[in-house]
Structures are given as C-alpha cells and as structure tokens.
Amino acid sequence: MAKNFSTxxxxxxxxxxxxxxxADLAENSAVRGCMVIKPYGYAIWEKMQAAxxxxxxxxxxxxAYFPLFIPKSFFNKEASHVEGFAKECAVVTHxxxxxxxxxxxxxxxxxxxxxxxxxxxxxxxxxxxxxxRKWIQxxxxxxxxxxxxxxxxxxxxxxxxxxxxxxFLWQEGHTAHETSQEAKExxxxxxxxxxxxxxxxxxxxVLKGMKSQTEKFAGAIDTYCIEALMQDGKALQAGTSHFLxxxxxxxxxxxxxxxxxxxxxxxxxSWGVSTRLIGALIMSHSDDKGLVLPPKLAPIQVVIIPIYKxxxxxxxLNEKVRSIKQLLExxxxxxxYDNRDTYKPGWKFSEYEFKGVPVxxxxxxxxxxxxxxxxxxRDTLHKEIVPxxxxxxxxxxxxxxxxxxxxxxxxxxxxxxTFSVDTxxxxxxxxxxxxxxxxxxxxxxxxxxKIKEETKATIRTILMNNPQEEGKCIFSGNPSKERVVFAKxx
RNA sequence: CGGGGUGUAGCGCAGCCCGGUUAGCGCGCGUCGUUCGGGACGACGAGGCCGGAGGUUCGAAUCCUCUCACCCCGACCA
Numbered sequence: 001m002a003k004n005f006s007t008x009x010x011x012x013x014x015x016x017x018x019x020x021x022x023a024d025l026a027e028n029s030a031v032r033g034c035m036v037i038k039p040y041g042y043a044i045w046e047k048m049q050a051a052x053x054x055x056x057x058x059x060x061x062x063x064a065y066f067p068l069f070i071p072k073s074f075f076n077k078e079a080s081h082v083e084g085f086a087k088e089c090a091v092v093t094h095x096x097x098x099x100x101x102x103x104x105x106x107x108x109x110x111x112x113x114x115x116x117x118x119x120x121x122x123x124x125x126x127x128x129x130x131x132x133r134k135w136i137q138x139x140x141x142x143x144x145x146x147x148x149x150x151x152x153x154x155x156x157x158x159x160x161x162x163x164x165x166x167x168f169l170w171q172e173g174h175t176a177h178e179t180s181q182e183a184k185e186x187x188x189x190x191x192x193x194x195x196x197x198x199x200x201x202x203x204x205x206v207l208k209g210m211k212s213q214t215e216k217f218a219g220a221i222d223t224y225c226i227e228a229l230m231q232d233g234k235a236l237q238a239g240t241s242h243f244l245x246x247x248x249x250x251x252x253x254x255x256x257x258x259x260x261x262x263x264x265x266x267x268x269x270s271w272g273v274s275t276r277l278i279g280a281l282i283m284s285h286s287d288d289k290g291l292v293l294p295p296k297l298a299p300i301q302v303v304i305i306p307i308y309k310x311x312x313x314x315x316x317l318n319e320k321v322r323s324i325k326q327l328l329e330x331x332x333x334x335x336x337y338d339n340r341d342t343y344k345p346g347w348k349f350s351e352y353e354f355k356g357v358p359v360x361x362x363x364x365x366x367x368x369x370x371x372x373x374x375x376x377x378r379d380t381l382h383k384e385i386v387p388x389x390x391x392x393x394x395x396x397x398x399x400x401x402x403x404x405x406x407x408x409x410x411x412x413x414x415x416x417x418t419f420s421v422d423t424x425x426x427x428x429x430x431x432x433x434x435x436x437x438x439x440x441x442x443x444x445x446x447x448x449x450k451i452k453e454e455t456k457a458t459i460r461t462i463l464m465n466n467p468q469e470e471g472k473c474i475f476s477g478n479p480s481k482e483r484v485v486f487a488k489x490x
Numbered sequence: 491c492g493g494g495g496u497g498u499a500g501c502g503c504a505g506c507c508c509g510g511u512u513a514g515c516g517c518g519c520g521u522c523g524u525u526c527g528g529g530a531c532g533a534c535g536a537g538g539c540c541g542g543a544g545g546u547u548c549g550a551a552u553c554c555u556c557u558c559a560c561c562c563c564g565a566c567c568a
Binding site: 158239273345 | 491500525526527528529532559560562563565566567568
C-alpha cells in the first residue's frame with residue numbers, strides 16, 4: 001500500500017496527497033471538492049476537538065448549535081462581510097424534488113421555489129448575531145461566550161484534502177461583550193489557546209500576530225492569527241481570532257443597556273480552527289516513510305506486533321501481550337495489539353510506520369525467554385530491546401520525548417528558514433526559496449498588493465510585541481517602523 | 491472561467507496511430523499449502539456494457555461527432 005510513495009524532495013505536493021490517501025486519513029468524494037474523512041483521520045480530529053473543547057470550557061465558553069442555513073437577506077447587512085464571502089456561497093433555492101415527465105429522472109420541482117433563498121453557512125456570524133439580538137438587553141446578559149462545532153461550506157475553485165475543501169469541519173466561537181477592552185482581551189485569550197494547542201498538542205510552533213488589513217477577515221476590525229511554516233517553506237494559517245468591534249452589533253442592531261442606563265452596541269469576537277489543522281499536522285512532521293504523529297494526538301500511541309512461527313507461540317504471546325496492554329492502558333496509553341495472521345510482521349512494521357504510530361513494540365519467542373521486548377520510535381526510527389519490567393514508565397517517557405522532539409525539530413526548521421532581508425532583490429530571491437521573510441513594509445495596502453503580484457508572497461502576520469526599528473520599505477523605500485512576516489502561503 | 495491532460499477489473503496501467511478470434515499486465519482480492527525478528531512464495535481461482543450517447547463499417551476499446559466526469563497548472567481562498 002505504501003510502496004512507491006513519493007518523496008518530499010521529488011514532489012512535495014504529490015507526497016502530501018498520497019500520504020493523506022494512503023495513510024487512510026481521507027479521500028476524495030463523489031462531490032467535487034468535498035472529502036470523506038476516514039476513521040483514522042477522524043480519530044485525529046476527535047482528539048483535537050477534545051483538547052480544544054476542554055480549553056474553551058475551562059475559559060468559560062459553552063457549546064451551542066446554530067443552523068446550517070442562513071436567509072440570504074442576512075448577508076446584506078454587513079457590507080464587507082458580503083464582499084468577502086459572496087463569491088463562494090452555495091445557495092438553496094428549492095425544497096422539493098419530483099419525478100420528471102418521462103418518469104425516469106429526479107428533477108427539481110419548480111413549484112417548490114423558496115420565497116427567500118437560503119445560504120449554506122460559510123461562517124455563522126450573521127445568523128448568530130441575528131439571534132444574539134434577542135438574547136441581549138442589559139449588561140447583565142453579557143458576556144455571551146459561545147462556541148459551536150460545525151461544518152461550513154465555501155465553494156472553492158481549487159481544493160486539497162484537509163488544506164482547502166469545499167466543506168470543512170471547524171469550531172467557531174462567537175462572543176459578545178460590554179466593552180471594547182473586554183472583547184479585545186477575549187480575542188487574544190483565544191489566540192493564546194490556539195498557540196498553546198498548536199505547540200503543546202500538535203507540536204507545531206506558530207507565530208502569533210495580527211493580519212494586515214488586506215488579509216484580515218471580512219467584517220473584522222482586526223484579525224489575529226497563528227501562522228506555521230511547513231517543511232516545503234510555505235506558510236499555513238492555522239487559526240484565526242477576530243476582534244469584530246461593533247460591526248455585527250450595528251449590522252444586526254444588537255444593543256444593551258449599560259450600568260449607566262445608556263443604550264450601547266455590543267462588542268464582539270469570533271474565532272476558529274478547522275480540519276485544516278490536520279493538514280498542518282501532516283506537513284509539519286511527516287517524512288518519506290509516511291505520517292508522523294505527535295503522541296498527544298495519535299489515535300494509536302503504541303502498536304504491539306507479535307512475531308511467531310507456531311500457534312503455540314502465538315498463544316503464549318497473546319497471553320503475555322494481554323498483560324502488557326492492560327498495564328499500558330492503566331497508565332492512560334492507547335494501545336493496539338495487531339495479531340492478525342493475515343499479514344507478516346514486516347508488512348505490519350511498514351504499515352504502522354506509514355500511519356505514524358509513535359511507538360511500536362515487537363515481541364517474539366526470543367523475548368519471551370529473555371523477558372524483553374523490542375521498542376521502536378517513529379520519529380527517529382531508532383529501536384532497541386528493553387526489559388518488559390517497567391515498560392510502562394519507559395513508554396510514558398518515550399511518548400513525552402517524541403512529543404518534545406517533534407516540536408523541537410519543527411522549531412528548528414522554522415528558525416533555519418526565517419530570514420531578515422533589507423533589499424528588494426534579496427527579498428525576491430528569498431521568497432522564491434521559501435521560508436518566513438522578515439522585511440520592512442510601508443504599511444500601505446497598495447504596496448502589499450504589488451508585492452503579492454510580483455512575488456506571490458503575502459504578509460502572513462505582524463508579530464505580537466513586534467520590535468520597533470527604523471527601516472525602509474523593501475518595495476517602495478518609504479520609511480517603516482517595523483518588519484512584518486512575508487511568505488508564500490497555502 | 492482560461493491552458494493542458496485522463497477516462498479500459500477494487501487500484502495503477504498497456505492496447506487505440508494502423509478497426510478483425512475469447513481485451514491484457516502489475517498490485518490487490520478468494521481458496522489451499524509452505525512461510526513469519528523489516529513489505530514472503532507456489533498452485534488454482536473470481537473479477538470488464540473499454541465514462542455515456544449517436545454515427546461510419548460486414549465488424550469499433552480502437553475512426554468521426556456530441557456529451558459527461560475527474561485530475562494538473564493559473565485567477566479566488568481558512
């Protein structure tokens with residue numbers, strides 16, 4: 001299955017596509033641009049959901065669910081928001097099918113045309129703010145801290161599994177606050193959660209910062225983001241948190257009576273991460289032998305493979321492994337014992353390597369005699385024989401090591417691929433090679449656009465607490481007070 | 491929406507130019523046997539409306555027309 005697998009060197013994007021499909025994470029569906037997330041891929045998503053969901057709840061958020069369909073008129077209410085999404089909305093116009101005249105085909109029943117078309121949500125700000133209006137009267141109703149786990153649809157021209165699909169799964173948080181200050185704090189609090197999750201669960205180092213006005217979410221005052229660097233030197237936006245100001249409150253007329261008995265518009269935030277994170281995970285750690293998963297998100301942390309010739313040996317191994325598996329599970333480790341007789345050990349080794357299982361244990365008759373077991377780690381492919389006694393502690397430590405090693409490896413990659421340049425020629429040259437390029441920019445959208453046109457590079461982020469320094473814009477030569485992060489992006 | 495390409499077994503492909511017995515190959519799949527510490531091997535076997543519709547012809551996977559679908563490269567984007 002994983003033979004004849006492309007290498008990153010040969011063709012990075014083919015490597016990625018094959019990896020996703022051959023590692024059983026997802027596949028293309030009958031509907032163009034949409035994917036089927038297979039059990040192994042979905043298990044990763046579930047682990048991500050569990051960790052994030054807990055973080056949201058620990059910071060006072062609650063889950064709720066808003067509808068998939070949004071009345072078209074809602075989109076008229078916030079002008080920049082419409083501009084941002086109108087081009088990629090799926091629209092429901094009818095609500096019934098019928099058998100055609102010839103009795104063979106199913107056709108749309110033209111009599112069942114909707115009075116007002118429904119838009120399949122590309123994001124839920126509009127329907128949520130229309131709802132919040134009814135929930136909010138006084139400052140006592142604030143804040144509202146809600147998250148929803150949902151699917152959204154954006155009719156993309158070109159799609160890639162996990163990185164950009166027409167339908168994707170995500171969480172979207174939508175909060176309402178009394179003051180601008182409080183909303184800004186919420187925006188940054190979530191940004192920290194995202195960065196923390198990326199670094200500590202996904203083992204993916206991220207830059208935290210603000211989007212330029214061109215790159216921000218349509219409808220936001222400011223968009224903050226976490227930005228990661230993939231192995232091919234391209235940037236990937238991994239999460240966004242928006243300070244929406246009073247834009248949606250004004251568009252949907254959401255006001256509250258303050259303590260001073262004054263009627264004021266509510267302040268808002270929204271924030272989200274999506275199944276794209278799985279793409280980031282894959283591209284950050286995996287190698288030419290397949291997927292590499294960080295232990296904290298791996299559906300299977302340890303796989304145990306028996307090596308035997310006879311049925312008796314297998315039975316003895318089954319017996320031994322049962323106790324090892326129980327021990328590991330009692331320590332909170334997820335373990336799979338693969339004693340299928342239909343595949344050989346070597347085949348299984350390759351299989352689990354390809355699927356990125358962090359730790360593999362192999363045990364055979366020789367080990368039974370010596371009370372030992374072979375332990376192999378996926379990140380470095382290193383293996384050794386260790387005593388079974390105390391294996392639980394060895395593995396707990398190893399999982400921890402792997403998690404840390406993956407993070408540091410990715411961090412090294414980023415550091416080795418982050419450059420400061422001061423001239424336009426250097427800039428063009430470095431952008432072509434890839435990586436994050438820190439350069440001075442005059443702050444205007446015009447310059448930003450021209451740089452994009454000429455190099456395909458965009459401003460990925462303006463770092464938080466960005467050091468201030470005098471400089472000249474690499475493109476226009478105009479004065480600049482700080483460097484911003486440029487890169488070619490996914 | 492532009493530019494390029496591909497549709498033949500579950501998957502990957504050959505055959506098509508130059509029409510002609512029963513449409514092949516590799517992987518995978520099934521049964522049996524031997525194997526099993528890094529992707530085993532043998533024997534037998536199952537599996538096809540050659541993307542779809544029209545046409546040319548005694549005869550079409552192959553030639554012609556039309557259609558549909560998908561992939562890659564651009565414009566759009568989390």
